[in-house]
Amino acid sequence: MAIKPGRLGVGIIGAGKVGAVLGAALRAAGHAVVGVAAVSEASRDRAELLLPGVPVLEIPDIVERSELVLLAVPDDALPGLVSGLAATGAWQVGQLVAHTSGRYGTGVLAPVKAAGGIPLALHPAMTFTGMSLDLTRLLDCTFGVTADAPMLPIAQALVVEMGAEPVVIAEADRVLYHAALAHSANHLVTLVAQAAQILGEIGVEAPNQVLGPLLRAALENALASGEQALTGPVARGDSGTVAAHTQALREHALDTSATDIVDAYLALSSATAVRAVRRGLLSAEAYLGVQAALGMDDGGAPDAQHPQEPTTEESD
Incomplete structure (x- = not known):
């Protein structure tokens, strides 16, 4: 799957406050949100509010259909999710995979890189309510971004497209x-x-x-x-x-x-x-x-x- 300079098909795994808001921001930037994984009733309601018309899909289906997969799940759930999908051969060559965890850099996405994907860490330095007003908060927001040097411009561009400001954080400094x-x-x-x-x-x-x-x-x-x-x-x-x-x-x-x-x-x-x-x-x-x-x-x-x-x- 080649990296396209234009619009991407985006899949959102985790329709919590962060995932739904960032999905809406990417959609507003012209990207197509192809699916969202939402388990709880609150997540489904949030997805319907911020991502109207986007189908709620199973996680493997989202990964299969997406050029950019956004993992907006709790920190402790992230390693298991990434490795579990790797075990099923879900990750694709050239696929962009970004997580929103502040704690982790791209090391947690090593299985993605091993499969030929492109790991990115995009953490918004903002507290969200999960409501549409959060989209305006992104305009004053910075993202802590981490990626391999050749791929860093991609991470930065995605953040800018969402209306925010990227700040580069070294892999070793993510926890601090x-x-x-x-x-x-x-x-x-x-x-x-x-x-x-x-x-x-x-x-x-x-x-x-x-x-x-x-x-x-x-x-x-x-x-x-x-x-x-x-x-x-x-x-x-x-x-x-x-x-x-x-x-x-x-x-x-x-x-x-x-x-x-x-x-x-x-x-x-x-x-x-x-x-x-x-x-x-x-x-x-x-x-x-x-x-x-x-x-x-x-x-x-x-x-x-x-x-x-x-x-x-x-x-x-």
Whole structure:
């Protein structure tokens, strides 16, 4: 099967939030979606919404009919799916096979390459709802792309066609890349939920209205200025306030059994102090005061005498 510079017949395996959205984006770019594998009722409904008229087919039929197979399945299911299809001789020479996993590069698609196919890793750095509004989110989205050097332009072109921006990630860096995204986006949701819980418990009727403007401003400032945008009691070295927070959250944990909130506060405050002193935003003395207020056993301020100067790249 020759690689065509024009439109491709695309098969989608996995009509979850990611697969259905990317299938719709490829379809909007002029590619023909020849089939979709959707097992659950929710997946079938999603496929009908975002890929109307596309037949729901069995996985072997999709692979047989497709020039580009998009594997949008959970990370842990990906290796078994790829090797299982290889065992049946399903992969075709010249066939493009792309997965959407952030964790894996193209190594997981080794059976595809062995069969003469072309492995690609295309991971959208975005959280999806599985609704049509996700298509507009792709316009502000980047994809972590990994492929063999001769095939990298193909991966990049597919991402651009979907309206997004490709960023090349080395095979060996895929797990760290994905960890960075999960650490930021997933834990942000947890932090917001924890803060909203506390506000709700003390009688604030609309926690989201209180948190929304603050968090949006903090995120925008952090993206624009990096750690130079850091504010708050840890950055100021206000150990008395940090101690008061710690005590109040410990009491809250005893009252509610919500120990995850105080644990997160302690861990992140300590990490913030470490990064602040290394960037020269916090003195060694203030750093030790903050760690003491947190009840942390710290032998000294890391790099306190030689803090790292912020670079232009880090601050942008």
